[in-house]
Amino acid sequence: MTRPWFGLTSGPWWVAVGVALVPPLAVFGVVTAILIDLFWGTRLLGTDPVKAGEHALGEWTIRLLFASLAVTPLRRLAGWNWLARHRRTLGLYAFLSAVLHFTVWLLLDLQAGVSDYVGWETLETDLTKRPYLIVGMTALLLMTPLAITSTQGMIRRLGRRWQRLHRLAYLIAILGVIHWGMSVKKDLADPILGGLVLAGLLGFRVWEWRRRTAAPAA
Amino acid sequence: MPSAATPLEPFLSTDHTLTMRFSLPPSSEITPEGVYLNRRRFLAAAGLIGAGLVGTGSIHALPPRDEAQPKPLGKPYGLQPGDTPTSWEDVTGYNNFYEFGTGKEDPAEHAQGFRTKPWTVRIDGLVEKPGTYALEDFLKPSVVEDRIYRMRCVEGWSMVIPWRGIMLADVIKRAKPTSKAAFVELTTLMDPAQMPGQRYPVLDWPYVEGLRLDEAMHPLTLLATGVYGRELPPQNGAPLRLVVPWKYGFKGIKSIVRIRLVERMPRSSWMQAIPSEYGFYANVNPAVDHPRWSQATERRIGSFRRIPTLPFNGYADQVASLYAGMDLRKNY
Numbered sequence: 001m002t003r004p005w006f007g008l009t010s011g012p013w014w015v016a017v018g019v020a021l022v023p024p025l026a027v028f029g030v031v032t033a034i035l036i037d038l039f040w041g042t043r044l045l046g047t048d049p050v051k052a053g054e055h056a057l058g059e060w061t062i063r064l065l066f067a068s069l070a071v072t073p074l075r076r077l078a079g080w081n082w083l084a085r086h087r088r089t090l091g092l093y094a095f096l097s098a099v100l101h102f103t104v105w106l107l108l109d110l111q112a113g114v115s116d117y118v119g120w121e122t123l124e125t126d127l128t129k130r131p132y133l134i135v136g137m138t139a140l141l142l143m144t145p146l147a148i149t150s151t152q153g154m155i156r157r158l159g160r161r162w163q164r165l166h167r168l169a170y171l172i173a174i175l176g177v178i179h180w181g182m183s184v185k186k187d188l189a190d191p192i193l194g195g196l197v198l199a200g201l202l203g204f205r206v207w208e209w210r211r212r213t214a215a216p217a218a
Numbered sequence: 219m220p221s222a223a224t225p226l227e228p229f230l231s232t233d234h235t236l237t238m239r240f241s242l243p244p245s246s247e248i249t250p251e252g253v254y255l256n257r258r259r260f261l262a263a264a265g266l267i268g269a270g271l272v273g274t275g276s277i278h279a280l281p282p283r284d285e286a287q288p289k290p291l292g293k294p295y296g297l298q299p300g301d302t303p304t305s306w307e308d309v310t311g312y313n314n315f316y317e318f319g320t321g322k323e324d325p326a327e328h329a330q331g332f333r334t335k336p337w338t339v340r341i342d343g344l345v346e347k348p349g350t351y352a353l354e355d356f357l358k359p360s361v362v363e364d365r366i367y368r369m370r371c372v373e374g375w376s377m378v379i380p381w382r383g384i385m386l387a388d389v390i391k392r393a394k395p396t397s398k399a400a401f402v403e404l405t406t407l408m409d410p411a412q413m414p415g416q417r418y419p420v421l422d423w424p425y426v427e428g429l430r431l432d433e434a435m436h437p438l439t440l441l442a443t444g445v446y447g448r449e450l451p452p453q454n455g456a457p458l459r460l461v462v463p464w465k466y467g468f469k470g471i472k473s474i475v476r477i478r479l480v481e482r483m484p485r486s487s488w489m490q491a492i493p494s495e496y497g498f499y500a501n502v503n504p505a506v507d508h509p510r511w512s513q514a515t516e517r518r519i520g521s522f523r524r525i526p527t528l529p530f531n532g533y534a535d536q537v538a539s540l541y542a543g544m545d546l547r548k549n550y
Contacts, residue, residue: 036522040520040521040522047307047308047311047312047322047519048312048322048375048517048519050517050522051375108522109517111515111523111524114523115515115523115524116523117514117515117524117525117526118514118515118524122512122514125507125512126511126512130509130510130511132510182510183510185320185373186316186320186420186421186491186492187316187320187420189418
């Protein structure tokens with residue numbers, strides 16, 4: 001088996017998750033703090049940097065999820081087998097992007113525990129009563145076991161169950177696109193485009209599965 | 219008088235006259251241009267590292283580093299302590315005007331070159347004196363005023379904007395509404411050739427908004443023709459737009475071509491688009507959530523920390539009596 005990028009997924013699970021999360025979160029936090037301190041209220045970060053960052057990270061989560069789901073079709077159709085070793089890394093970075101998206105929403109946008117005027121009950125209401133947030137949060141929670149089991153060791157340990165578990169990626173991507181569509185005010189053009197791409201990625205799997213199951217009969 | 223259980227109760231003053239009584243912030247709280255400029259020069263001298271050391275608190279009050287920042291003109295209405303006019307760049311660069319695209323920066327980009335001259339406005343419906351006027355003639359009889367208002371978007375952000383305009387009441391009075399007239403319906407120009415957003419069915423074009431007649435006649439309700447003492451830029455709804463400071467921003471219909479007095483409540487574009495989320499009244503109300511987010515707080519453009527959203531956006535003393543006895547949860 002070829003070694004994955006940076007050896008990120010060859011050690012224990014906490015190394016993979018730690019390497020994927022801790023340094024980027026720290027850098028992100030420091031850079032965000034510096035940028036806010038220096039440039040808030042100027043045009044350099046745009047008019048509403050919080051929304052801009054939050055939306056960018058959400059869209060990057062979708063892009064990285066799609067990239068990880070595109071690996072298999074590209075291997076089969078284009079023969080790009082070298083992509084295989086990057087699939088779990090792409091998934092880990094999708095998880096990182098989702099965690100950052102959630103963090104920006106929680107601390108900078110909602111400001112639960114940050115603003116004097118936003119109590120934790122606001123978070124509770126948001127996560128229990130607002131469907132688009134429940135869908136998004138579900139997707140993030142479902143990504144967590146996949147991130148933890150993204151190592152070589154876990155693949156060995158889980159055997160056949162690993163593949164079944166990681167099929168959750170399909171559901172996560174579907175939930176992600178639904179969350180995106182439900183969050184926009186009125187203009188659904190981008191989420192619909194995303195939905196079409198996802199339909200293509202999942203459609204390929206259905207098509208391949210039907211071809212494979214039909215083959216012996218032919 | 220609403221019952222004690224309504225969310226309005228604590229904010230009602232005992233006297234509901236229409237006179238403008240505001241607890242005005244001392245004029246020193248509206249930072250004069252000279253201070254802006256001095257601060258900016260100081261920061262330029264101190265350099266970026268120095269600016270970093272000043273810390274987040276003072277950075278929040280920083281003006282943009284654009285010498286084009288005009289002086290905010292006019293009398294402040296309903297401003298709260300700490301309210302300072304939002305920068306010219308943000309007021310004119312961050313807009314919801316779906317006729318020019320759904321992104322916040324789209325209108326500033328796509329509305330340049332929008333033809334506002336000549337412009338005609340029709341006022342008709344249940345009036346004794348209907349008519350179609352060239353904009354200049356439509357505005358001429360009225361007093362043009364500069365007023366600094368708070369603006370709260372339904373999406374949860376807010377600004378403080380120095381508008382220039384006339385009272386909507388003025389033009390309605392001149393048209394002499396008949397006794398049957400109970401509502402005012404306003405319509406935006408329909409011109410997909412100039413307004414690229416109208417080529418896509420994001421909303422049912424043209425944009426339509428409405429007010430109850432007493433809301434339209436309220437002295438706070440403006441037909442704006444300018445901002446920061448200048449002519450309205452096209453992205454802000456040139457040449458004529460509605461400003462109703464106690465309602466969410468989407469009520470402020472832009473590039474108005476028609477004002478019609480009607481008997482029945484008009485169906486606004488957003489009511490038609492998503493009736494469960496946007497109602498006719500759209501009064502700013504921290505106690506009534508949008509289905510997808512809380513309206514209790516807002517993020518003021520240009521500063522980071524959330525601030526409380528005020529009932530009727532801080533204009534409760536002037537307008538709460540218009541809604542006495544109404545269930546504002548149902549009439550959102």
